[in-house]
Amino acid sequence: MMPTFKLTIGFDGTKFSGWQVQPDRRTVQGAIQDTWQKITGEAVHVTASSRTDAGVHALGQVVGVSSATHLDAEQLHRALNALLPVDVIVKGVEMVTNDFHATYNAIGKRYRYRIYNSRCRPLFERDMVWHVPQMLDTEAMHQAAHVLVGTHDFASFQSAGSERESTVRTISAIEVQRGSGEQGALVEVDVEGNGFLYNMVRIIVGSLVEIGMSRRDKAWLAAALKACDRRQAGRTAPPQGLCLMRVDY
Amino acid sequence: MMPTFKLTIGFDGTKFSGWQVQPDRRTVQGAIQDTWQKITGEAVHVTASSRTDAGVHALGQVVGVSSATHLDAEQLHRALNALLPVDVIVKGVEMVTNDFHATYNAIGKRYRYRIYNSRCRPLFERDMVWHVPQMLDTEAMHQAAHVLVGTHDFASFQSAGSERESTVRTISAIEVQRGSGEQGALVEVDVEGNGFLYNMVRIIVGSLVEIGMSRRDKAWLAAALKACDRRQAGRTAPPQGLCLMRVDY
Structure with missing residues (x-):
């Protein structure tokens, strides 16, 4: 071997x-x-x-x-x-050991999504963040995110083009936090779970931003989850804000 | 007008x-x-x-x-x-007002120089830092830097190619600080003064890094300053670590 x-x-x-x-x-x-x-x-x-x-x-x-x-x-x-x-x-x-398989043996993943929330556009951070100029209510986002924690059918939070048999996943934690001091423009969304559907974190973030802008509320997010229909959730946040932080085996 | x-x-x-x-x-x-x-x-x-x-x-x-x-x-x-x-x-x-001149009216500047001090090379920070793999004694660098604070002839800390009449400048503060937690690899050198000679901050940082590596000490830095001879100071740190933070008028 x-x-x-x-x-x-x-x-x-x-x-x-x-x-x-x-x-x-x-x-x-x-x-x-x-x-x-x-x-x-x-x-x-x-x-x-x-x-x-x-x-x-x-x-x-x-x-x-x-x-x-x-x-x-x-x-x-x-x-x-x-x-x-x-x-x-x-x-x-x-x-x-030879039975290790990076894809199939993973039991958990942690992603971080970075939003640059300032009227001024980002400079050094520009390839690492989603620039959202409108001020976000990060506390409302953090509170609403609890709706998604637990074991659910996340079919509403999956882009077309994936071939997974089941759309049930478990999210163990979602935290939305604004930086302090010089980092006050930075909003980080940390999501941890046992596995993720195609674009799942980016659709979660796109949906939470709708709430942060006060266009939607927590009840809308709960209804979107329940609907199992991609059209009921928010937009897909752009790729450059997303970072895979950790994989557990 | x-x-x-x-x-x-x-x-x-x-x-x-x-x-x-x-x-x-x-x-x-x-x-x-x-x-x-x-x-x-x-x-x-x-x-x-x-x-x-x-x-x-x-x-x-x-x-x-x-x-x-x-x-x-x-x-x-x-x-x-x-x-x-x-x-x-x-x-x-x-x-x-029309008498404003960005070059001649400046009375003070603040620069930050970033060192990435880790055996592992930097990833996202790579165009913003000088990678120094050998562990630096930042406390020794901070202490030694006091030698340069004050009004001195900084001829030892100037690259050839500049045409300034006087090489006397006043440095009001130099601080060397290592980041904490996730930022532990980042060493920031903040230098504030009334004006700077060509490559002056980069030669100061290059000299402080010699001290951080324990190749040189504070007495060497004092002698290098006194010598008014470029060859007595350390190397010129690379450009990508340097950032002009503020100009006062």
């Missing part, structure tokens, strides 16, 4: 066409596979806990690789960071 | 060849002058508190413009932010 490695990676998704290899596109999966081949000479297939869309970032994506390499985890860690492009970093490498 | 406007601007210097207009180069001065012309039809010459090098950033650069425009400060503010490229923002516009 070939050894299996679990990599924890971060990437700046701005200049990637998402995770999955596509012809003539720069992708995160492609960058890792190409770099692995440079180091070991071996063409590998790497799998991730989930595929991320173009523009989405990660600080704790988990990736699995089965490889015939004789390098150990520490050597791979250093070689990968030396040779990967500047917008991908490896935060950890460990050897795991 | 034409009205004079004082603009406070921020820019991400990563993709600019510095402040000053140069043929076939993308510069901050060029971006502002081009945008002003788009709005008013008028070719203006804008002056800054100081010219910044390629890669250096600003959150509080001050710029002066004399213009025949009939637009008021608020209208100019909105039009500029709507039409400037994404890596330049206008934070404020005010009409000032």
